[in-house]
Amino acid sequence: MTVQDIIKPENLVYQKSKLLTNKPFHYCPGCGHGTVHRIIAEVLEELGVGDKTIGVSPVGCAVMAYDYFDVDFAEAAHGRAPAVATGIKRVWPDKVVFSYQGDGDLAAIGTCETIHTCNRGENITMIFVNNGIYGMTGGQMAPTTLEGMKTATTPYGRKATLPAGAGFDGIPNNGYPLHITELIARLPGTKYVTRQAVYDPAHVRNAKKAIRKAFENQINGKSGVNFVEIVSNCNSNWKMEPVAANKWLVENMLPEYPLGDIKVDGKLVEK
Amino acid sequence: MTEEIIIAGFGGQGVLSMGKILAYSGIMEGKEVSWMPSYGPEMRGGTANVTVIVSDERVCSPIINAFDTAVILNQQSLDKFESKVKPGGYLLYDPNGITKKPTRKDIHIYTIEGAQLASDMGNSKVFNMIILGAFLKLRPIIDDKNVEEGLRHSLPERAHKLIPLNMEAVKVGKDNVKQA
């Protein structure tokens, strides 16, 4: 086959979603953000809602998500994306509104907005990319950082507590990995809550299905927040090769953050 | 004397630490110095650069737009900084991985096979010291004994046993710099 044959329309097997722009991603090679972008764009394209979708990007590595999605977008202050999305959705209830956030954005500085948006049961889709670290700012501890994990602000490993001292049998230090997704699943305002991953093709397919459901619920008028956590990597700040980072993710992140649906149609999934 | 230098390459090539050793050596030489890295998401995609200024007088701005010397360690950096060398200035680069060579006629262009020489020396870690040696051959602004002192200050105590090897690398760099 010549190149001319290969590029014939009838030989097309796969193409970039039309809802992604031609701008090359600035993400580090191997980073999960790019894959998550792609499947969101594919879902929105398949659902045919490109012209009625409004996205809200975070402050984090995905801050410039607006450059990659060919849908309307607002960039929010650090942690405030769910409030910005609330503002949009309340005045344009027939639009498809989603927020896209990292773990620092959603579960540290933005915890208040996260919890209250979920508690109000806003009819939006929230995408949460958990890579256990602050990627954008150079690898500091995130609330989701695993115990013992080395980051720029926990160079000797995250320690939830320090040994006995000051009259206590332990001194609070960096706290414990925060399971925000389980937390918000308990709120009556959340409709669909799930945790997925994108480190291999099978999981990308699952994650895409979940994201699809999270948007379909919103489009079909099911009330409440649809929340998809993606356990992802940050090979650059984990200081690993991409493949090693994905292996590390499976071995370390997934035991702490197990995959699967947590709440479906407003009901907690029995485990 | 004021020498304004940009050192640019991939993260992991020792760009920032080479700059730091140069700056510390400058202090040992009794000069005023500044060291200013590229920072923030500018680093995504893996490039790193640092501006080092060594001067007899107090450095005014650590961030500048034109350089006396550019030390270039990858193609991206060559594309970005070739045009920023002052006329009559120096461009030193490692040809390893360079596909589009520099073309300017109004600057002095030299090469140093740093990656190759480091692997000949059996230690890829001395790469940046070979480059530093090549730079100091072209711009002899700091005496070797002050480079050694600079190393002593910028390396942690446990690495001090490596100083002779690093100084050897500086010499290899000086001996192998070539006019392009």
Next chain:
Amino acid sequence: MGELKLMKGNEALAEAAIRYGADAYFGYPITPQSEVIEYLSEQNPYERTGMVVLQAESELAAINMVYGAGASGKRVMTSSSSPGVCLKQEGLAYIAGAEVPCVFADVVRGGPGLGTIQPSQADYFQNTKGGGNGDYRNIVLAPASVQEMCDFVALGFDLAFKYRMAACILSDGAIGQMMEKVVLPDQKPRMTDEEIKAKYPWAINGRKNGTQHRIITSLDLDSAKMEEHNIHLQKKYKEIEEKEVRYEMINCDDAEYVFVAYGSSARIAQKSVQLGREAGLKVGLLRPITLWPYPTKAIDALIKKGVKGFLSVELSCGQMIEDVRLACNGRVKAEHFGRVGGIIHTPEEVLEAMKKQIIGE
């Protein structure tokens, strides 16, 4: 002489806090000042001196941790960069109202909003005029070198405790990120709990049996008392304006035209002065070190000595120029020059601006 090191401004700030004997640092990462908390985490000051270092969940939380720890008489510091300092403004208003001493650093980047991570001086208004509510002031120190990033920690704490208020170290991305030589001070011991109790009777750290309890608050529902409190604050600010103004003059003795610049811009303007003098222009530099209180009287004195015009050089669209103009009060020309968006002006263009905007043909 102390220990000579090559350090980033951010690292020098952090090391200075440890060596001053600070009790705690609360912060949140943000470019271009994340090295402060990273350096502190790496240095393990809890083991070195007993200093507490905590990464808060946000700047909002961090400044309120400072409020709490500062109210108890301990020496506490926080630092951030522009968007993070916005979030601290609420806490800073409470700190001013409740008269809690503390030090905070703003390593300024460009705005408004997320803006750019590159150096800027566009937080002058935010810090000198007060971004929070009410009639209050913060002492604002403007370091122009890594050495001053280090030295102003001690100065900031001394002033903060002398006057029971916040002292701001207003720096920028260039000074925070650059490495320069710095001579570090010797380690001071942290104050003991007994020393704190004896020295700061207002601090809430457990009252002695039989003594009056102490309250740290910014609230009073009684208007008369609130007015009294405000008058008390203003009297304190007045005293600071009298006693604590700091600045540096370079080549001003015979100057006809003067650059006014602080921090990074002052370094550049200093070079412009040199270039101007070489070209036979009688130019000088006034470098405010305290931005509040502002060296208004120094400008007044220069005008009385015959200075014919001022150029305020800032990495902003023109903020400090308002204070320069207030000091000039229409008597001589005062204009602004500055680059923004992360671009740093060159000494040549600064001098050119002086010629064009002030000296004229």
